[in-house]
Amino acid sequence: DTGVSQDPRHKITKRGQNVTFRCDPISEHNRLYWYRQTLGQGPEFLTYFQNEAQLEKSRLLSDRFSAERPKGSFSTLEIQRTEQGDSAMYLCASSLKFLSRGGEKLFFGSGTQLSVL
Amino acid sequence: TQLLEQSPQFLSIQEGENLTVYCNSSSVFSSLQWYRQEPGEGPVLLVTVVTGGEVKKLKRLTFQFGDARKDSSLHITAAQPGDTGLYLCAGDNAGNMLTFGGGTRLMVKP
Numbered sequence: 744d745t746g747v748s749q750d751p752r753h754k755i756t757k758r759g760q761n762v763t764f765r766c767d768p769i770s771e772h773n774r775l776y777w778y779r780q781t782l783g784q785g786p787e788f789l790t791y792f793q794n795e796a797q798l799e800k801s802r803l804l805s806d807r808f809s810a811e812r813p814k815g816s817f818s819t820l821e822i823q824r825t826e827q828g829d830s831a832m833y834l835c836a837s838s839l840k841f842l843s844r845g846g847e848k849l850f851f852g853s854g855t856q857l858s859v860l
Numbered sequence: 861t862q863l864l865e866q867s868p869q870f871l872s873i874q875e876g877e878n879l880t881v882y883c884n885s886s887s888v889f890s891s892l893q894w895y896r897q898e899p900g901e902g903p904v905l906l907v908t909v910v911t912g913g914e915v916k917k918l919k920r921l922t923f924q925f926g927d928a929r930k931d932s933s934l935h936i937t938a939a940q941p942g943d944t945g946l947y948l949c950a951g952d953n954a955g956n957m958l959t960f961g962g963g964t965r966l967m968v969k970p
Contacts, residue, residue: 786948
């Protein structure tokens with residue numbers, strides 16, 4: 744395993760089109776996160792999975808966004824009817840959550856840069 | 861709304877200078893992490909601080925967690941061009957996701 748892999752690296756689409764991104768986490772990691780990052784800002788939490796269960800979604804995640812993690816392995820993030828405001832870097836991260844103290848260590852992929860024209 | 865405020869937002873310095881960036885919040889965090897991000901890449905974890913007052917060193921980088929676990933600082937000694945990047949702090953409130961600050965964009969000129 745070389746790390747978290749995201750595909751595609753770049754996506755250009757027209758407003759109103761649907762797009763889907765894929766994330767392959769580090770294989771033994773049970774948690775998978777999606778974040779969105781706009782230029783000059785820090786990442787904003789969108790949603791996360793523990794194994795195949797989607798446990799939390801941000802208010803940022805409108806009805807046009809849906810994420811899945813079938814079988815608790817890879818995950819997909821779909822955006823329907825894209826808008827120009829959806830243009831951002833979409834980051835995936837994975838971690839192995841322990842119950843012990845010490846903070847959760849997230850390993851990020853290189854992201855998918857979405858441009859909506 | 862970002863719960864973590866980072867300052868300064870931008871910093872441009874000459875090679876060899878020292879610098880400190882700050883991460884402040886009104887919330888208490890069970891731990892705080894610092895990441896570095898280069899253009900077109902995801903953030904990479906540098907360090908996690910857990911105990912109030914804790915100081916950790918990573919070569920020329922010194923990280924400190926405030927006594928009340930609400931703030932943190934990152935000090936870089938003798939900055940090098942390779943230190944250029946976006947430095948992000950992220951707080952873990954023992955919930956289910958990290959909250960990131962807005963970042964400090966550092967440029968070190970040779």
